[in-house]
Amino acid sequence: MIQKLLIANRGEIACRIIRTAREMGIATVAVYSDADAKALHVRSADEAVHIGPSPAAESYLVGEKIIAAAKETGAEAIHPGYGFLSENAEFAEAVQDAGLIWVGAPPSSIRAMGLKDAAKKLMREAGVPVTPGYDGDDQSADRLKQEADAIGYPVLIKAVAGGGGKGMRKVDAEGDFLSALESCRREAKASFGNDDVILEKWITSPRHIEVQVFGDSHGNVVHLFERDCSLQRRHQKVIEEAPAPGMDEATREEICTAAVRAGKAVDYEGAGTIEFIADASEGLRADRIFFMEMNTRLQVEHPVTEEITGVDLVEWQLRVAGGEAIPLKQDELSIDGWAIEARLYAEDPSSGFLPSTGALDWLDLGVEGRIETGVEEGDEISPFYDPMIAKLVAWGEDRDDALDLLVEMAETTEVWPVRTNAAFVANALSDNDFVAERLDTGFIAAKGDALIPSDKPDDAVLRGAARIAMVANDDQPQDLAGFRLNRSPRHAVALSHRGEVKTVELDDTPFEPSLTGFAEGTRIVVFDNGSAFGFDTETRDSGAATAGDGAILAPMPGKVIAVDVAEGDAVTAGQRLMVLEAMKMEHALTAPFDGTVTDLAAATGGQVQVDAVLCVVEPSAD
Incomplete structure (x- = not known):
């Protein structure tokens, strides 16, 4: 059994791992950047080591610093959580070469599944169904165009090293293919240093179905059933549930057995997820579910699997990494009830889902359900990392019970002054189509503004x-x-x-x-x-309180990096007034209509809080 564990991550997943380790009697070591010096995961661990400046590239992504911290504190093992270095084969090897235990997939498995083209070939050889398409070595534009024409449009171009929606383009017509290919390759090269692509047939009613698998060093691989992660916004998961709605036993057996074959094909150890894309135009059918990729790590949405199986996946990870066999056999695993998870993000849906950073002056996530979080009231949402505040997880005897509880959890969430997507999540969960299990990966996009809560008080x-x-x-x-x-x-x-x-x-x-x-x-x-x-309750001296829609407000906390106008200037609708920098992005604030600038309160270099009145545009007289 591991005696001392270093967690090479931060936030809610670090807190999650610390909790299980403590229950197992394992001492924990946290690592932290400048921005996380007072973070909850640092306060929760038995020890903590500073590893560098706030940017992840200078701290959490520097493997040498993390290994050195483990050596310094006497930690025997490193758990990478998810994100950061969790699927970095070179880091995993460096951990093992340093004489430490790597709580994750073997480096060989990570490499085998790291590139989409190689992974698809391997899965095809293992008898795992793959999406019709092209993953050949000839990457010439002419060959790719020829293959796309043969597959039939619409077709999907995917970077072989892609992820998170980057390096991905849907092409609806033959004439659009070459320009889309060029754009996709350019983005893939900039993001991943690799512009090779694969082609896949576009699935018209896609469901994102994934299977949790687990392997050990004794040759055992089991599955812990499926999850549905179809509710996504810009290819990022928002709501996940287990089991998958509409999944019959025969189809479940087919897809889960295929997932186990996939795990065995790469001699898998630890927690992993086999992701499938399902053509749900006629419901979930085994002959219309295709391998998409494998995530060789613990997933953000793992709590829903834990809730329906009663298994602590982190405990399994630690036991298997220590050389033990998987605690349960396949026939000892079963589904109990239903679980749904929503990701609570610090973002403002009414402002295009702009990230919202700053202090959590008020934070009440309630007492119902399961809350996975890495923050407490008084902590800050940093601009340097993913803006997830918490995961809200509800379990019920059936889907309706779990759904009712999660809606209640989202609706009673209280966060201020940081903005959140809680009301957006509640609206999605309450939507008639979602309740009726009519869902696919285009659900949120198709609903459009119908799910976005009003930013105006009734x-x-x-x-x-x-x-x-x-x-x-x-x-x-x-x-x-x-x-x-x-x-x-x-x-x-x-x-x-x-x-x-x-x-x-x-x-x-x-x-x-x-x-x-x-x-x-x-x-x-x-x-x-x-x-x-x-x-x-007091009128602002600036006069902005009487300016109506002419008040220009800061959409999030940030720094004013440019002011283009002065008081008294005449401006036209759409004219840039100033630029705010936040979350490493620049946001131009423009005039809502023709008018005159008054009450200018912003200055270049100044820091502003969300909803601060930066200036007022008084409309021109008719």
Whole structure:
């Protein structure tokens, strides 16, 4: 048994691994960058070692520093979590060469599955069904075009070293192929240093079905059934569930048996996932489910598998890495109930899903279900790493029970001032088509703005904010669920939201039970079904509060790197006013209509918080 473990990762997965290690009596070592000096995973571990500056390329991706930290602390093993170095065969070999235990897939397995073309050939030889397409060595544009024509359009171009949606292009017509190929190769070369591609037949009603497999050094490979990860936004998973909706026993047996063959074909050890693409145009059928790729690591969505099988996959990883056999045989594994997971991200759906960073001044994820997180109230969402706040996981006797619980978890999530996708997730889970199991990978894109919550408070939220303001001014308790303000005559409260003032008249109408909130100084915050709305009870001196839609607000915390206008300047609709830098990206803020710039509060080099009024554009007189 491993006695001391270093976790070469951060955030929620590091906390997840630490929890299981502690239950097993294994001491833990965390590593951290400058940005993570006070992070939860650092506070949770028995020891912690600083490994460099905030950028991952200078800390979490520097294998030498991580191995040195293990040596320094006497750790026997390194667990890479997911992301970062988890599927880096060279790092895995370096760990083993240093005399340490690598809690992950063998380097040979990582290499075998690292390139999509080689992996497909290997799977075909192992009798695993693969998507019709081309993965040959001839990478000339003419040959690829010839193969695409033979496959038939639409066709999918995929970089052999791609991932996360990069290096991928759908081509609908023959005349578009060569330009799409050039674009795909250019992106693949820049992202992965490899511009080779494969071609696949485009699946018209695709479902993303994956199978959890597990192998050991004794030659055993088992599966722990399937997950459905079809709800994705821009090729990034948002909601995952196990088992897969609409999966019958015969099809499950076929796909899971194929996944085990895939694992055995590469002498797999540890936790891995075989990802399949299913043509669900006529439901899930074994003859229409094709191998896509293998992830040679633990997956973000592994909790749903744990919930339906009762297995701790991290514990299995640690035992198998220590030389033990898999704890259970295939016939000892079964499905119990249903589990669904949603990824809670720090992002603003109403602003194009822009990442939202900064301090978590208020964080309440409730007490229901399973919460996997790497932050606590008062921590920060850093611009340097993935903006996931938590994973919300619900289990139920059946899909409806799990779904109801997860909707409740999303709707009662309270985060401020960082924006989240909680209300967006709740809307997706509550959508009639999702409830009815009518889903595919294009679900979110097809729904469009229908799933995006409004960023404008409705009358109930405004009344709630006004009541909180009045109670706060009277120094009364602020637990307002079901609160009734018994006053007469009517009272009015002026509230400013994103630069727009509304006067709310109050009577003795009950406070909406679904609303919660708090007051802090002149700021009122109301939570409503996963959304958060901030109000000011004092008019801003800048005059922005009366400017209506002409108030230019910071969409996220960031740094002003350019100001193109001065007070009094006449501007036209769409004209750039200034540029904000956040999350390593530049965001141009433009004039909403023709008008004149007033109340300019932004200066080059200045740091701003979300919703700060940067200037006002007063509309031109008609």
